[in-house]
Amino acid sequence: MLVLEGVPLFYLELAIGQKMRLGSIGAWTAISPYLGGLGLASVVTSLYLCLYYNIINAWSFWYLFHSFQSVLPWAACPLNANRTGPSEECERATPTQYFFYRETLNISPSIEENGGIHTGQALCFLLAWVITYLFIVRGVKSTGKVVYFTATFPYVVLFIYLIRGFTLHGAINGIKYMFTPKMEELANPTTWINAATQIFFSLGLGFGSLIAFASYNQYHNNFERQAIIVSLINSGTSIFSSVVTFAIYGFKATVNYENCLERTRILLLNTFSLSEDSITIDNVFERIVELNTTHPEQFAELNGKLEDCNLESELSTAVEGTGLAFIVYSEAIKNMPLSQLWSVLYFIMLLMLGMGSMLGNITAIITPLRDFKVLSCISTEVFNGIVCFICLLLGLGFTTTSGNYWFTMFNDYGATFSLLFIVLIEVITVSYIYGIKRFERDIEDMLGHRPNWYWKIMWAGVSPLLLIGLFLFYIINYIQGGTPTYQAWNKDLGKSEQIEYPLFGQAFIGLLLASSVSCVPLTALYVFCQRRKHAQRHMQQHTVNTVAA
Amino acid sequence: MLERIFIFLFLPSVLAAQLCKPDAPEGFKVRLSIKTALQDEAYEWDGNERFLFQATLAFAMSRHTRQEFNVSNILVCDETPRVSFWFVVTSPDDPSQLINRGKVEAAVRMSRNRINSAFLLSDETLEFVGILPTLAAPVEPASPPWLIVFGVVMGLVGAGIVFLLVSTVLQKRRKKNQEGDEGDDDEEARVKTAENGCRSDGIYNTSFSEDEPNTQM
Numbered sequence: 001m002l003v004l005e006g007v008p009l010f011y012l013e014l015a016i017g018q019k020m021r022l023g024s025i026g027a028w029t030a031i032s033p034y035l036g037g038l039g040l041a042s043v044v045t046s047l048y049l050c051l052y053y054n055i056i057n058a059w060s061f062w063y064l065f066h067s068f069q070s071v072l073p074w075a076a077c078p079l080n081a082n083r084t085g086p087s088e089e090c091e092r093a094t095p096t097q098y099f100f101y102r103e104t105l106n107i108s109p110s111i112e113e114n115g116g117i118h119t120g121q122a123l124c125f126l127l128a129w130v131i132t133y134l135f136i137v138r139g140v141k142s143t144g145k146v147v148y149f150t151a152t153f154p155y156v157v158l159f160i161y162l163i164r165g166f167t168l169h170g171a172i173n174g175i176k177y178m179f180t181p182k183m184e185e186l187a188n189p190t191t192w193i194n195a196a197t198q199i200f201f202s203l204g205l206g207f208g209s210l211i212a213f214a215s216y217n218q219y220h221n222n223f224e225r226q227a228i229i230v231s232l233i234n235s236g237t238s239i240f241s242s243v244v245t246f247a248i249y250g251f252k253a254t255v256n257y258e259n260c261l262e263r264t265r266i267l268l269l270n271t272f273s274l275s276e277d278s279i280t281i282d283n284v285f286e287r288i289v290e291l292n293t294t295h296p297e298q299f300a301e302l303n304g305k306l307e308d309c310n311l312e313s314e315l316s317t318a319v320e321g322t323g324l325a326f327i328v329y330s331e332a333i334k335n336m337p338l339s340q341l342w343s344v345l346y347f348i349m350l351l352m353l354g355m356g357s358m359l360g361n362i363t364a365i366i367t368p369l370r371d372f373k374v375l376s377c378i379s380t381e382v383f384n385g386i387v388c389f390i391c392l393l394l395g396l397g398f399t400t401t402s403g404n405y406w407f408t409m410f411n412d413y414g415a416t417f418s419l420l421f422i423v424l425i426e427v428i429t430v431s432y433i434y435g436i437k438r439f440e441r442d443i444e445d446m447l448g449h450r451p452n453w454y455w456k457i458m459w460a461g462v463s464p465l466l467l468i469g470l471f472l473f474y475i476i477n478y479i480q481g482g483t484p485t486y487q488a489w490n491k492d493l494g495k496s497e498q499i500e501y502p503l504f505g506q507a508f509i510g511l512l513l514a515s516s517v518s519c520v521p522l523t524a525l526y527v528f529c530q531r532r533k534h535a536q537r538h539m540q541q542h543t544v545n546t547v548a549a
Numbered sequence: 550m551l552e553r554i555f556i557f558l559f560l561p562s563v564l565a566a567q568l569c570k571p572d573a574p575e576g577f578k579v580r581l582s583i584k585t586a587l588q589d590e591a592y593e594w595d596g597n598e599r600f601l602f603q604a605t606l607a608f609a610m611s612r613h614t615r616q617e618f619n620v621s622n623i624l625v626c627d628e629t630p631r632v633s634f635w636f637v638v639t640s641p642d643d644p645s646q647l648i649n650r651g652k653v654e655a656a657v658r659m660s661r662n663r664i665n666s667a668f669l670l671s672d673e674t675l676e677f678v679g680i681l682p683t684l685a686a687p688v689e690p691a692s693p694p695w696l697i698v699f700g701v702v703m704g705l706v707g708a709g710i711v712f713l714l715v716s717t718v719l720q721k722r723r724k725k726n727q728e729g730d731e732g733d734d735d736e737e738a739r740v741k742t743a744e745n746g747c748r749s750d751g752i753y754n755t756s757f758s759e760d761e762p763n764t765q766m
Contacts, residue, residue: 061699064698065695068698069694124699130703130706133710134710138713138717142713270633273633275632276583276632277584
């Protein structure tokens with residue numbers, strides 16, 4: 001995916017930005033006036049991303065601030081009213097899940113039920129936006145300096161975590177799991193769609209942020225080398241961080257597995273009243289078989305309570321996205337010695353990464369807007385402040401009790417489809433409408449040499465075909481999947497369950513998908529009408545002039 | 550006569566056997582996990598340890614009910630290798646009468662940590678099945694610690710923003726004063742940024758525009 005899609009498209013976007021020296025709307029309008037909508041679609045997608053992405057930073061802040069306690073709050077359950085035991089919801093779920101769903105989000109049972117705003121969340125959200133404003137207040141000049149730190153510090157933390165991860169008990173299980181390929185998953189096309197969208201998200205293709213940043217480059221900047229280096233570093237970092245993640249993951253799975261074995265052992269000891277050293281953790285399974293044969297009736301009573309302890313299933317409880325970062329990782333961290341230190345380090349790293357992404361998203365919105373003459377008269381600081389403030393107000397909706405469900409909706413549907421569409425149109429535009437020859441000449445003008453045959457084949461042939469294939473798969477999957485569902489947290493059962501979106505939810509999904517995609521045809525139509533009106537007026541004027549003369 | 554002596558001798562143990570049995574209505578099951586708690590320093594469960602248990606429980610009952618309980622009022626039976634057993638408490642006034650379950654529970658609850666420390670165990674390793682331990686109240690500081698850290702960070706960030714804004718305003722004022730002396734020549738041809746504002750568009754040359762107010766010849 002990286003080689004076939006990532007690097008060629010990255011190169012393409014950088015070239016366009018550097019050549020046109022305008023934000024995404026201006027750049028595409030310059031290529032062809034009918035395609036200004038493409039830039040607009042990018043801006044709309046980036047706007048959605050800006051709205052919902054900062055809530056992740058808010059959560060990171062919340063966890064970071066709560067790490068400064070002698071006992072991490074997600075390490076143990078809070079007590080119930082009588083102080084006889086842990087609270088019921090926490091008992092049925094795990095303490096980390098309880099902390100995330102109840103104390104961090106105070107989540108409601110479904111998307112329809114809405115409570116008030118969670119004040120702690122709102123405060124952290126405000127802080128996230130204030131820091132974002134601080135980084136962009138002077139424009140790209142200040143952003144450039146900030147990124148030196150936000151981009152390098154995560155590597156330091158990842159390295160520290162790598163060493164810590166490998167010295168943890170059971171980390172090897174995770175690494176082995178990561179490197180054993182699962183053939184059934186690879187054959188599933190959904191995996192490849194996810195890989196493609198991940199490459200787009202990871203490299204920032206289709207958002208307009210690359211075009212925006214490249215427009216600030218010098219004209220003769222060697223972006224070809226930069227494109228290759230950045231893409232390779234990006235993927236290298238992904239692999240590096242997944243090694244670390246899986247090491248920590250293996251540790252967590254092993255700890256859970258051993259706890260499960262311990263609980264089973266105690267259960268057996270208590271039921272059969274055997275002496276304590278007759279069953280150890282290592283021979284639990286043999287003893288189960290033994291006891292089943294020697295005392296079948298007593299064993300039958302156990303049936304409901306005996307857990308199935310399986311290391312494979314612990315490793316396969318695949319959680320992804322926000323769940324992985326906040327629930328799974330905090331569970332792993334609480335088991336490490338000196339957990340406060342590791343927690344602080346980890347959440348600072350998450351914050352650096354999140355803030356870095358936010359900078360790209362905000363710049364992708366601000367740069368095209370500044371290209372409009374009407375808005376460029378306002379000073380940078382005030383304009384950036386206004387944009388941040390509007391996004392803050394709109395994003396407060398994500399801090400309500402049902403906010404997490406809206407967040408998931410935006411996360412799943414706000415960007416994937418539009419990204420595929422935008423990138424597909426980009427490649428086709430540059431290859432066929434603008435013309436590969438003209439593009440080659442532009443690159444030669446900027447770099448001094450023409451792009452070699454590999455790039456041309458990718459842009460003109462392979463990438464568009466692959467993208468069309470992915471696009472069709474995605475649509476077919478969506479239609480076949482039936483009503484879209486989401487994971488709602490059931491506090492009585494203590495776990496998430498799948499619920500269908502209500503009607504207004506589905507309508508909103510449709511709106512999200514349609515709003516960014518429809519920018520392209522609508523703008524083309526608008527420009528077409530404008531031109532026709534303009535041409536008519538011009539002809540009328542000519543006839544008036546000839547008559548007068 | 551001899552039979553009577555025999556009956557007298559065996560009566561207490563027979564009575565005890567009848568009063569104390571597994572699933573006795575007024576009895577409790579106790580489970581000790583000595584090896585789990587103490588590992589290498591674990592002690593063996595024998596008659597002395599049982600005696601200690603009876604003594605501590607008599608102490609707990611005396612403390613709660615303010616009646617004098619004796620070691621013989623605590624009856625222990627059904628010991629297993631797990632180290633679990635049942636016990637019942639008889640009234641000091643009438644050894645055939647059992648003390649109410651609720652009273653025993655209250656007494657155990659009151660002196661739980663004394664009983665635990667007598668055996669060097671904790672609430673989890675010395676279990677009274679059916680009596681839930683009263684967990685320690687969590688330490689709650691006056692103001693939540695996270696707010697303190699939040700306040701510090703917010704203050705720093707706010708100060709940073711104010712500093713940047715003020716320095717920008719001062720810079721602009723200084724530039725305006727300088728421009729009044731030198732003239733307009735900050736072109737920045739090298740790096741074109743979108744921050745130059747309205748003036749970066751240059752002067753619009755009307756001679757090439759299409760919409761002319763003048764008529765053509």
